[in-house]
Amino acid sequence: MNRKDRFQFCINYFQEVMPAPETELHFTNTYQLLVAVILSAQCTDKRVNMHTPALFEKYPDIPSLAAANYDDVFALVKSISFPGNKSRHLLGMAKLVIEKFNGEIPMTVEELVQLPGVGRKTANVITSVVDNQPNMAVDTHVHRVSARIGLTVNAKTPLQTELQLMKYVPAEVVPKFHHWLILHGRYTCIARKPKCEQCGLQPVCVYFQKVMRKQITPAS
Numbered sequence: 154m155n156r157k158d159r160f161q162f163c164i165n166y167f168q169e170v171m172p173a174p175e176t177e178l179h180f181t182n183t184y185q186l187l188v189a190v191i192l193s194a195q196c197t198d199k200r201v202n203m204h205t206p207a208l209f210e211k212y213p214d215i216p217s218l219a220a221a222n223y224d225d226v227f228a229l230v231k232s233i234s235f236p237g238n239k240s241r242h243l244l245g246m247a248k249l250v251i252e253k254f255n256g257e258i259p260m261t262v263e264e265l266v267q268l269p270g271v272g273r274k275t276a277n278v279i280t281s282v283v284d285n286q287p288n289m290a291v292d293t294h295v296h297r298v299s300a301r302i303g304l305t306v307n308a309k310t311p312l313q314t315e316l317q318l319m320k321y322v323p324a325e326v327v328p329k330f331h332h333w334l335i336l337h338g339r340y341t342c343i344a345r346k347p348k349c350e351q352c353g354l355q356p357v358c359v360y361f362q363k364v365m366r367k368q369i370t371p372a373s
């Protein structure tokens with residue numbers, strides 16, 4: 154099977170089993186999504202969701218967050234990984250949005266990555282979720298699952314994964330594709346032991362084919 158067909162199989166499969174995938178972070182506007190994504194780096198969405206309601210109540214928008222005190226923000230995010238850095242990033246992000254972007258969260262990847270705590274992955278998430286832009290956010294799940302299935306070949310970095318995926322995924326499918334691979338990686342193709350027996354991608358998955366070959370080839 155060639156790569157184009159493998160991609161098409163995955164798109165058809167996910168379209169059927171997850172027709173409307175969404176981020177599991179809780180948010181009601183762009184500001185809340187940006188804050189939640191910054192907090193979610195190396196932390197679970199579940200944990201972030203436990204702490205953002207209080208944060209959003211105290212700091213409901215960019216101006217209130219920009220005027221916040223470091224210790225007060227830290228107290229609200231202290232149970233999330235790297236609370237010190239993330240508190241600094243949140244304050245720095247809000248201040249820069251006011252100083253450089255007139256208080257409006259920018260909506261291009263090039264502008265978003267200028268904000269503290271916002272890397273390419275976060276900028277891709279924001280622009281694709283909020284504005285449906287065809288930007289592929291690659292996190293650890295997307296990187297791992299793409300390689301296992303054989304959607305990417307020898308991709309060493311998230312950027313290499315992103316560029317390979319973007320070659321094959323139609324622009325209108327990109328925002329969904331990112332969520333599909335994250336959710337698939339979180340619940341089925343998990344890092345330590347993928348649940349291949351529950352997975353409909355077996356017929357096209359390079360990893361699964363290799364495992365099966367090993368099982369039926371007698372050791373010499």
Ligand code: SF4
Pocket residue numbers: 301302341342343347348349350352353354355358359360361
């Ligand atoms: S068959 Fe197994 S390794 Fe392949 S995508 Fe499915 S769960 Fe992951």
